[in-house]
Amino acid sequence: MDIQKIRQDTPLHQQYAYINTAAASAPPQQVIDAMTGYLQKTTSVGPYLPAFRREVYAKVDEIRAKTAAFIGAKPSEIAFTKNGTEAINFVASGLNWNEGDQVILADLEFHSNYVPWLKLQNDRNVKLTVLKTDKSGVIRLDALEQAITPNTKLITVSHLPNASGALQPVKEICQLARRRGVLSLINASQTLGLVPLDVSELECDFLAACGRKWLRGPEGSGVLYIREERIGSITPTLIGWGGTSWDFDTNEYSYLPIAKRVEAGCPIIPSILGLGAAIEYADEIGIKAIYERVKKLTRYTVDKMSTVPGMEIYGPEDINNRLAIIPFNIAGLTPDRITEYLEEHHIIIEAGTFMANTMLQQYGINKMARFSPHYFNTVEEIDRAVELMISLVEQEGK
Structure with missing residues (x-):
């Protein structure tokens, strides 16, 4: 290095x-250049010069593939978001909840991986179970297993809580969830770009992360991983072109059969380009x-x-x-x-x-x-x- x-x-x-990278990191110049280069070109040819637009959207597809490879996923399992909070919300609001379903999380969770589940408890009568942790800040697997009931639908955990720095045993947590038929969501906002991640080894169903912290990407960038077999279980919170197809003759629409289904409307091109440059930079190191x-x-x-x-x-x-x-x-x-x-x-x-x-x-x-x-x-x-x-x-x- x-x-x-x-x-x-x-x-x-x-x-x-x-x-102070836990708050947000300073991006390397290469990330800034990827973003400003695009913006500068839009002043010269406009954002919708056909050849330029094809080039840009091909680059977005390329970055989707690079993002997938960075965490051991398939491109079809990757959606771009504005931040980790939005990614978590796409899961919380996109799953089909029944009254009495249970969500388990720990008391060390950050605001953005707590209040979406609290809202479900308030709005949908979903039961929120909060595990108590000691001063070590590490989730005990035996306590987690004891909290699982026949109604448990999802376990969510922050890989590295923003305040304590206590690295969580996410692989063991996700494997426990899988054995018990429970969904798992990892908040990797503090580990994307810091810790090697392989979702196929972790066996998680969902992974949410922002790009602006340890990956050193720009603000306004984020990633949501949805395991292939779970894509159909997520009903998009937002809907529009980009994430749906629309048959004008029958006046019917359908969601894309890939994680991109949660993306609605124009992608935030500068942030995605910056995210791609940040991944390339991390890969080089x-x-x-x-x-x-x-x-x-x-x-x-x-x-x-x-x-x-x-x-x-x-x-x-x-x-x-x-x-x-x-x-x-x-x-x-x-x-x-x-x-x-x-x-x-x-x-x-x-x-x-x-x-x-x-x-x-x-x-x-x-x-x-x-x-x-x-x-x-x-x-x-x-x-x-x-x-x-x-x-x-x-x-x-x-």
């Missing part, structure tokens, strides 16, 4: 140490190499942070259960003060609740700061951030 070239590809690194580097950076960052007086790190105590996301507080300092001080010194992290209500209650806090290093970060940046936090503790303690 050529870190020097990778950092040269992103002008941000000339000014800032960006350690190698997803396994990315994963291994971030694992090492995670361990290094936790070790260095532990040297800061008054430091409390939340989430898994076992470093083998943690990846990339490191929430923390420092005694005597507010999370906002920490992030502001680091920003003054050109280091970007984040503070907030991260909508992690259960985790905040477990630790008796109302806010926390968060480091989330990616492969482009260096140990020197981590060292500098830690030195600054130690300096801030000393200043505030006087």
Whole structure:
């Protein structure tokens, strides 16, 4: 992995140490060029010059195939969405629900993988079962299995929760669901582009993810994977050209027999082109190499942070259960003060609740700061951030 070239590809690194990929990552220049090149050409020939439009739509098909290959799927199983939230909603609103059906999720879920199921509970009398997790933040398979009933229709899990950084055993969860005849949905918004994903090995029915985080794609990009045999079970939330065929003579319409059925109207071409460039960029580096580097950076960052007086790190105590996301507080300092001080010194992290209500209650806090290093970060940046936090503790303690 050529870190020097990778950092040269992103002008941000000339000014800032960006350690906040869990929120959104800075895309490499190649992603921006793919998007602006298209937009620039539309000013020259217009978006609907026939030859240009054919070229663009052929590129979209090519990116669909590349996206599928990136996660071990078939092109027909891939739909493009605006973000991971939309992808989750397409599943939640697209399945046929009966009163009394059960959805199981954990208390560590992010807002966008909780409220769509809460809405089902309110609107359709679907039963929502919330598994309790301990401070490790890792779902226990035995507890999950005990929660399954004859009415369980779907289990959904965030592969890597945005606040805790506790990597979940999604393969075992999906295999358990499959054995019990239950559908499974993985929210991979924090692992697409970070962890090697193969949906055929995971045996999940659905996978939703955004492109703007660890994949380093643009905002407004997302992916929904629908296992081939489940495509017919999803009734599109939106309908129009692109996802349906319409027989004008009989005045009847039908949904496409592929995952693209959930896409209605004009695709967001710039975002899809940016997503494609981000996948190409990750492929060139190698997803396994990315994963291994971030694992090492995670361990290094936790070790260095532990040297800061008054430091409390939340989430898994076992470093083998943690990846990339490191929430923390420092005694005597507010999370906002920490992030502001680091920003003054050109280091970007984040503070907030991260909508992690259960985790905040477990630790008796109302806010926390968060480091989330990616492969482009260096140990020197981590060292500098830690030195600054130690300096801030000393200043505030006087």
